[in-house]
Amino acid sequence: MSGIDFDIAHLLAGSLVLVSFLELYQDRLYSLLNIYAAHALVLAASVAWQAFIQDAPHLYITAAIALVFKAIVIPVTLHRIIVRLGIHREIENVVGVGITMLAGIGLVALSMVVMLRVTREADPLAREDLAFALAVVLLGLLMMVTRRNAVSQVVGFMSLENGLVLAATGAKGMPLVVEISVAFSILIAFIVIGIFLFRIRERFDTVDVQALDRFRGERR
Amino acid sequence: MTFEGVTVNPLIGVLVVPAVAAALSAVLPDYRATARLNVLATTLTLICAVALLFAKPQPRSYLLIDDLNGTFIVLTTFVGFTTSIFSASYIGHELDIGRLTPSSVRFYHAMYQVLMFAMNLALVANNIGLMWVAIELATLTTVLMVGIYRTHEALEAAWKYFILGSVGIALALFGTILVYMAARPVVGEGLDAMVWSVLVTRAGAFDPALLDVAFVFLLLGYGTKVGLAPLHAWLPDAHAEGPTPISAVLSGLLLNVALYALLRFKMLLAANAAALTPGPLMVTLGLLSLVFASFMLYRRRDIKRMFAYSSIEHMGIITFAFGIGGPIANFAGLLHMTVHSLTKSAIFFAVGHVAQVKGTQRIADMGGLTVTHPVLGWGLILGVAAIAGFPPLGIFMSEFLVVSSAFAREPLLAIILVFGILVGVAGLFLQLNSIAFGEPRGPSAKPQASYVPMFIHLALVLVAGVYMPPVLVVWFQNVAGLLG
Numbered sequence: 001m002s003g004i005d006f007d008i009a010h011l012l013a014g015s016l017v018l019v020s021f022l023e024l025y026q027d028r029l030y031s032l033l034n035i036y037a038a039h040a041l042v043l044a045a046s047v048a049w050q051a052f053i054q055d056a057p058h059l060y061i062t063a064a065i066a067l068v069f070k071a072i073v074i075p076v077t078l079h080r081i082i083v084r085l086g087i088h089r090e091i092e093n094v095v096g097v098g099i100t101m102l103a104g105i106g107l108v109a110l111s112m113v114v115m116l117r118v119t120r121e122a123d124p125l126a127r128e129d130l131a132f133a134l135a136v137v138l139l140g141l142l143m144m145v146t147r148r149n150a151v152s153q154v155v156g157f158m159s160l161e162n163g164l165v166l167a168a169t170g171a172k173g174m175p176l177v178v179e180i181s182v183a184f185s186i187l188i189a190f191i192v193i194g195i196f197l198f199r200i201r202e203r204f205d206t207v208d209v210q211a212l213d214r215f216r217g218e219r220r
Numbered sequence: 221m222t223f224e225g226v227t228v229n230p231l232i233g234v235l236v237v238p239a240v241a242a243a244l245s246a247v248l249p250d251y252r253a254t255a256r257l258n259v260l261a262t263t264l265t266l267i268c269a270v271a272l273l274f275a276k277p278q279p280r281s282y283l284l285i286d287d288l289n290g291t292f293i294v295l296t297t298f299v300g301f302t303t304s305i306f307s308a309s310y311i312g313h314e315l316d317i318g319r320l321t322p323s324s325v326r327f328y329h330a331m332y333q334v335l336m337f338a339m340n341l342a343l344v345a346n347n348i349g350l351m352w353v354a355i356e357l358a359t360l361t362t363v364l365m366v367g368i369y370r371t372h373e374a375l376e377a378a379w380k381y382f383i384l385g386s387v388g389i390a391l392a393l394f395g396t397i398l399v400y401m402a403a404r405p406v407v408g409e410g411l412d413a414m415v416w417s418v419l420v421t422r423a424g425a426f427d428p429a430l431l432d433v434a435f436v437f438l439l440l441g442y443g444t445k446v447g448l449a450p451l452h453a454w455l456p457d458a459h460a461e462g463p464t465p466i467s468a469v470l471s472g473l474l475l476n477v478a479l480y481a482l483l484r485f486k487m488l489l490a491a492n493a494a495a496l497t498p499g500p501l502m503v504t505l506g507l508l509s510l511v512f513a514s515f516m517l518y519r520r521r522d523i524k525r526m527f528a529y530s531s532i533e534h535m536g537i538i539t540f541a542f543g544i545g546g547p548i549a550n551f552a553g554l555l556h557m558t559v560h561s562l563t564k565s566a567i568f569f570a571v572g573h574v575a576q577v578k579g580t581q582r583i584a585d586m587g588g589l590t591v592t593h594p595v596l597g598w599g600l601i602l603g604v605a606a607i608a609g610f611p612p613l614g615i616f617m618s619e620f621l622v623v624s625s626a627f628a629r630e631p632l633l634a635i636i637l638v639f640g641i642l643v644g645v646a647g648l649f650l651q652l653n654s655i656a657f658g659e660p661r662g663p664s665a666k667p668q669a670s671y672v673p674m675f676i677h678l679a680l681v682l683v684a685g686v687y688m689p690p691v692l693v694v695w696f697q698n699v700a701g702l703l704g
Binding site: 114119120122137150153173179194 | 347349350352353356360378379382383386387390391393394397398400401404405409410411413414427429430432433
């Protein structure tokens with residue numbers, strides 16, 4: 001593999017981790033959704049580059065899904081939903097921004113240590129990709145636990161899923177990648193439809209998950 | 221199977237029948253007929269599943285039948301069949317009192333069949349990616365069914381299940397990708413590197429470090445779906461708020477399917493000498509779930525929530541048994557899984573009718589059940605006695621085997637195991653006492669119930685405890701040997 005191929009793949013995967021960090025401290029839903037769109041855009045570029053250097057044309061489908069569905073359709077839909085639910089106000093973090101960022105740095109370090117150590121024999125590109133992908137997955141999880149708002153939890157889940165797609169495309173020649181990315185898109189569509197159709201706002205008067213906790217069967 | 225020259229492949233049957241039935245249920249104009257269609261479809265699927273045990277088709281790159289998943293498929297389709305009978309009377313009552321609308325009944329039956337399809341697909345899948353997709357599909361359908369009543373509690377339970385389940389399957393996918401990465405240098409690029417039957421024969425040459433990390437992700441991911449503590453948070457809510465037939469299928473079947481996925485990967489790791497032994501991890505999570513859930517049985521106010529914790533407890537015991545490993549513990553684990561599925565779904569059948577006649581799931585509002593509804597009350601008592609492990613019922617046998625094999629191998633762990641089981645038994649009986657005996661409380665409407673499924677299950681559990689047919693013993697021993 002020539003140096004420039006590797007460098008560009010590396011750059012794109014690394015950018016994905018950086019955009020994940022950007023998501024962590026967004027305290028408005030509107031800007032959070034914009035950053036998520038950027039996240040999906042970087043993913044699409046990264047997958048397309050992998051498709052090019054691996055000479056795997058089917059991966060272009062995955063890239064196209066990321067570009068059209070995740071970078072355009074989902075953010076636009078969610079923008080409309082939050083406007084209709086009237087919640088484009090500030091979002092509260094459970095933990096402070098500083099602590100969240102520190103935890104995020106710790107998680108990235110952890111994923112580097114774990115993945116680089118166990119993949120010594122894999123080819124360097126797949127290695128780096130997996131390490132970055134795990135970092136994106138863990139940052140997505142971190143976002144899901146630090147946010148209380150249902151919409152930002154979903155954004156956390158979607159960026160986690162972007163990390164998985166990155167890992168799947170980095171694993172050269174992996175079958176079913178396209179199918180899996182389609183399956184995930186369906187899952188995400190379900191979640192978004194769920195927010196809207198279940199009318200969490202209407203039922204609970206809020207999408208703040210902490211408020212949902214009051215309805216738990218245990219505390220009746 | 222051949223009928224006058226027309227070959228019916230039972231393997232295709234267990235997949236196509238539910239898929240077709242799901243499509244039919246969605247479009248059938250007469251919504252009351254969908255319940256009968258549901259029963260018919262599960263009957264056909266059960267027949268196909270039993271035929272599958274004799275047909276034994278060769279493994280292909282997507283589908284595989286061996287003795288291990290044959291056991292799971294027969295159990296799944298059988299409980300699916302009896303639950304569909306129970307579901308018909310349960311859903312009929314829900315329609316009468318107006319909790320469900322005709323369109324949601326149609327949706328419910330379509331989803332029921334999609335769930336059966338997804339679970340069968342997960343069980344017969346020979347491709348670890350396909351298995352993952354099937355388990356995702358099963359999760360999605362149960363999420364939709366848990367939220368079907370559209371109440372605050374049901375929606376919150378569905379949302380929580382959805383988010384936790386999604387995180388679980390996301391982690392499982394990462395683990396699956398890592399398994400592919402480990403297999404690629406040995407098996408080569410492409411489809412073969414995800415085919416389980418290929419992987420298990422070549423696993424000895426895989427990079428052990430990569431397999432270890434993969435298993436941790438798979439354990440956390442599929443373990444969420446098994447309901448292992450501390451990843452169980454979705455389970456009590458989902459059981460308590462969904463329709464009772466779904467609680468029965470969740471506890472009796474879906475948890476098993478997720479456990480099956482874990483067992484497949486455990487076999488993969490066992491084939492690699494240098495990889496970590498999954499046993500201790502599974503033993504730890506199993507014991508943690510058992511002890512935690514046993515204590516949670518006390519002071520539950522919702523009857524379905526209480527039995528949901530009981531399911532966590534028993535999944536803990538089963539995971540513990542498979543974690544200990546070896547022929548006897550594996551045998552005990554398989555037996556325990558089978559009798560737990562039968563007993564727990566029988567209990568949920570009883571609980572479903574109890575909740576319907578009393579009009580509530582609150583334990584405080586029901587009492588003296590043996591006086592007002594003797595058949596239902598004694599059925600529930602029998603079910604709880606079975607789940608608590610009273611001799612001569614089947615769970616006594618399997619728990620005895622688990623405990624004795626644990627004492628033989630790990631005496632210290634066995635003490636924790638026995639402690640957890642005893643705490644659980646006491647908790648269940650304290651609660652049962654106030655439900656079944658004492659002053660009758662709450663309304664005493666006549667149930668319109670079908671007791672047949674409940675008593676079939678309980679009779680089978682009794683038979684399993686008293687006399688195991690030698691064929692079955694040999695079969696289970698064989699499967700236990702496969703599990704290593």
